Amino acid sequence: MSTGTYKPQIHTHYLPHLSLSFARHTNALNETFVLLSSDYTKSLHLQTDRFLDFHTAGGLHYTARIPRYGRDLIYDRHSTEALVPSVGVNADGNGEVFRLNLEVGRFMKGYEVDVGGDDLATVGGGALQGGINTGAVNTASVAEDSHNLLAFGTSLGTVEFWDSRSRNRVGILSSPQDASIDGRSEITALQFHRSGLELATGTSNGLIYLYDLRSPIPILKKDQGYGFAIKNLIYLDSGTSTRAQTSEPKILSSDKRIIKIWDKRNGTPWTSVEPAVDLNHVEWCKDSGMLLTANEGKQQHAFFIPQLGPAPKWCAFLDNIVEEMAEDPNDPNAFGKSSAGEVYDNFKFLTLPQLRQLNLDHLIGTTSLLRPYMHGYFVAQKLYEEARLISNPDLWQEQRAKSIQEKINKERESRIRGNKKVAVKVNRKLAEKILEREEKNERRRAKRVLEKGGDDDMLMDIDQPVPAAAAAAAAAPEDAAAGGEDKPTVLNDPRFARLFQDEDFEVDEESHEFNAINPSTQRLPKGLTAVEEEELAEHKGSSSDESSDEDERDHQQPSKQSWKDKSVDNTRISSSSYKKSGHQSQRGGPPPKMVGSSSNRKGAQQSRDRSFGDRVANLTVRQRPVNNGGTVVVGEKQVTFAPERKGKGRRDGKGGEDDGQRHDRRKMKDRRSASGNVFRKM
Structure with a gap:
C-alpha cells in the first residue's frame, strides 16, 4: 500500500500478480499510515487535516478527529491502541501522545511528554500550536519483539521511555552535547533492535547514534553526510537467530537525498543508493534484498541488492537477471563463465524452510556453498547428504526398512485380497464391464511403461489379472469415492452413485x-x-x-x-x-x-x-415399342435398385385379389x- 498526492489517493498492489488492486481517493493528504491486519483489509491513516481515517476493503469505514496535528502514527498490538504523537502542548504545558483504544472504541488519557515551549527561553504553558519552533513529539517506536517499551522522540532532542502496562515514564535519554550544531537538534527517527537492548536514533541534522539501553552513552556515532533530517532507520536483521549470529549485522539509514547501508559494529559503509529524486520513506522486504521507496517522482523506486538477500517470492525472476549480469566468479552470488557448466551439476535445490530443517540456514550470505536461485538455494549434493545424516543418523536404516515393508505389503495384498466382485446393488454387469475396461487400459499403460524402461515404482506385472488400484476400486467403490487417491472413474464418481445403488436406475436387458x-x-x-x-x-x-x-x-442352399x-x-x-x-x-x-x-x-x-x-x-442392342409410339434403345438386361413386389397380393373377402385398391407395381417398375x-x- 502506498499513498500519494495530486489528487490525494491510496494505491494497493497485489504483489503475486504485480498489478494494481485498487486506487482510492481521500479528502486530505496522508501524513502516514499503518496496516492493522496482515493484509490490506484494515488500515489506519493519519491525515494532515487532523483526521484519523479507518479504511477497510470496501472503502472508508470511520473517521475520528484529534485535537492537534499529528506527526507520527504507530500501533501497539499488545494493548490494541493507536498512538499519535502530536505538535504543541496541552493545558499543563506538556506535549501529548494521543491514545485511541481500538477495542473499546474511544480515546484514553494520553502520554504527557516534555517538549518545551515555543522558544528556548519559555518552557511549558507559553507554547503555541502553530508557532515557530513549537515543541512537538516528532516520532515514536515500540519494541514489539521484546519488552514492548514505548519510545518517543521530542523536539528537545530527548527520548522518553514509557511502559504501556503501568502508563508511567520509566526513563529519559538526553542527546549528547555534540549533537547540536546550531543550538537545536531534534529526534526525527527511532528504531528498536529485535533484542530490545539496542536503540538507533536519528537527528534533524543528519547524525545517527546507537545506544545500549543499559548505558546513556552512545556506542556508535554515524554522520549521514548531507545534513538533512534522518527519515528512516532499519535494522537489516534476518528472520532466524542462527543467521543473525553469523552474518554481518547491518543498518539502513536514509534522508531525503541518499540511502546508506553500513556495519553497525564499526560504522563501515557497505553500500549506498542515491536516486534522482528526493525520498520520503524507505521500506525493506524482510529476509530479502528488495528495497522500496516512496519519493517525489511519478513512480515508486524499487532497488534489489543480491548480496543482501534473495529476491522475494513475488519477483523471483530477478534472480535470473542477476545471474546473467554477474561476471565475477569469486562472488558467491554470481555465476561467471568459469562455473557456467557447474551450476546444476551435482546440486540439490532447497527452500529456506528445508535449510532450516537441516540447520544450514546460517550459511546464507557467508559462503559460496549455497547459491541463491529463485525462491531457494542450490546446495552441493555431498553437503546435502552429510547434513541429512547429521540431522538424522538413522535415516538410511529407516528408508531401507520402509522400502522393504512396502514390498512385503504389496505382495501380501496381491496374495490375500485377490479379485473381489463389485460391491454394487444394481447394474452389476455394467459395473463389471467398466471394471474390465479399466483393467485393460491399466495393462496397456503398463506395457508402454515397460517398453520405455520406466521407473521401478511405475513397473507393473503384466500377467497379474487385476492391478492393485483396480482391485481396491472394485472391492470398495464407496471408499474410493469418499476421498481416496485412486483415479476418478464412473464407479467411484459420486455423480453416478445412484446408478449402482438405486433400483430406479436399473437397466432392463429384456x-x-x-x-x-x-x-x-x-x-x-x-x-x-x-x-x-x-x-x-x-x-x-x-x-x-x-x-x-x-x-x-x-432349398438348394440348406446351409443358409x-x-x-x-x-x-x-x-x-x-x-x-x-x-x-x-x-x-x-x-x-x-x-x-x-x-x-x-x-x-x-x-x-x-x-x-x-x-x-x-x-x-454380351449385351445386344434392341428396340422395343413404348406407349407414345416411339422407340428407345435399351440393353438386354437392366440393373436397378428399385424394389419389386413379388409377394402374395392382399385378397378380399371373396377370395379375389383387390385390384381396385392396390397399384400394380409391375406396371410402375x-x-x-x-x-x-x-x-x-x-
Whole structure:
C-alpha cells in the first residue's frame, strides 16, 4: 500500500500478480499510515487535516478527529491502541501522545511528554500550536519483539521511555552535547533492535547514534553526510537467530537525498543508493534484498541488492537477471563463465524452510556453498547428504526398512485380497464391464511403461489379472469415492452413485430399447409355435411363381436355411419375405447380393451364376415399342435398385385379389419406390 498526492489517493498492489488492486481517493493528504491486519483489509491513516481515517476493503469505514496535528502514527498490538504523537502542548504545558483504544472504541488519557515551549527561553504553558519552533513529539517506536517499551522522540532532542502496562515514564535519554550544531537538534527517527537492548536514533541534522539501553552513552556515532533530517532507520536483521549470529549485522539509514547501508559494529559503509529524486520513506522486504521507496517522482523506486538477500517470492525472476549480469566468479552470488557448466551439476535445490530443517540456514550470505536461485538455494549434493545424516543418523536404516515393508505389503495384498466382485446393488454387469475396461487400459499403460524402461515404482506385472488400484476400486467403490487417491472413474464418481445403488436406475436387458442399442446381447428365439407354423405354410402356399423360384433356390442352399423363416410377421423387418431378398437380419446371416433383373425369366438360374462383367460384354442392342409410339434403345438386361413386389397380393373377402385398391407395381417398375427399405424383395 502506498499513498500519494495530486489528487490525494491510496494505491494497493497485489504483489503475486504485480498489478494494481485498487486506487482510492481521500479528502486530505496522508501524513502516514499503518496496516492493522496482515493484509490490506484494515488500515489506519493519519491525515494532515487532523483526521484519523479507518479504511477497510470496501472503502472508508470511520473517521475520528484529534485535537492537534499529528506527526507520527504507530500501533501497539499488545494493548490494541493507536498512538499519535502530536505538535504543541496541552493545558499543563506538556506535549501529548494521543491514545485511541481500538477495542473499546474511544480515546484514553494520553502520554504527557516534555517538549518545551515555543522558544528556548519559555518552557511549558507559553507554547503555541502553530508557532515557530513549537515543541512537538516528532516520532515514536515500540519494541514489539521484546519488552514492548514505548519510545518517543521530542523536539528537545530527548527520548522518553514509557511502559504501556503501568502508563508511567520509566526513563529519559538526553542527546549528547555534540549533537547540536546550531543550538537545536531534534529526534526525527527511532528504531528498536529485535533484542530490545539496542536503540538507533536519528537527528534533524543528519547524525545517527546507537545506544545500549543499559548505558546513556552512545556506542556508535554515524554522520549521514548531507545534513538533512534522518527519515528512516532499519535494522537489516534476518528472520532466524542462527543467521543473525553469523552474518554481518547491518543498518539502513536514509534522508531525503541518499540511502546508506553500513556495519553497525564499526560504522563501515557497505553500500549506498542515491536516486534522482528526493525520498520520503524507505521500506525493506524482510529476509530479502528488495528495497522500496516512496519519493517525489511519478513512480515508486524499487532497488534489489543480491548480496543482501534473495529476491522475494513475488519477483523471483530477478534472480535470473542477476545471474546473467554477474561476471565475477569469486562472488558467491554470481555465476561467471568459469562455473557456467557447474551450476546444476551435482546440486540439490532447497527452500529456506528445508535449510532450516537441516540447520544450514546460517550459511546464507557467508559462503559460496549455497547459491541463491529463485525462491531457494542450490546446495552441493555431498553437503546435502552429510547434513541429512547429521540431522538424522538413522535415516538410511529407516528408508531401507520402509522400502522393504512396502514390498512385503504389496505382495501380501496381491496374495490375500485377490479379485473381489463389485460391491454394487444394481447394474452389476455394467459395473463389471467398466471394471474390465479399466483393467485393460491399466495393462496397456503398463506395457508402454515397460517398453520405455520406466521407473521401478511405475513397473507393473503384466500377467497379474487385476492391478492393485483396480482391485481396491472394485472391492470398495464407496471408499474410493469418499476421498481416496485412486483415479476418478464412473464407479467411484459420486455423480453416478445412484446408478449402482438405486433400483430406479436399473437397466432392463429384456426391453426393446436395450436390444436395439446392444444387438450382440440378443438371444436366439426358440422354436416356432403351431400358429406360426400354420401361417408360414399358408404364406408359402400362396406365394407367386417368382417366390416359388426363389424358394427352390433357397432349398438348394440348406446351409443358409438356418437363419431364414424365423418369423412370420410380415410387418417386421425380419420377416420371411425380407430375408428371402438376401438381406441380413440382426441375428446374423449371409451378406446381401446385388442381382440383375431380366425381362426374360428363362434361363435365370444359368445367368445367375455368371458374373456381371460377362453379362455386360454380351449385351445386344434392341428396340422395343413404348406407349407414345416411339422407340428407345435399351440393353438386354437392366440393373436397378428399385424394389419389386413379388409377394402374395392382399385378397378380399371373396377370395379375389383387390385390384381396385392396390397399384400394380409391375406396371410402375420405372418409378422409384418411396419405401425406406430400398432392397426389399429384389
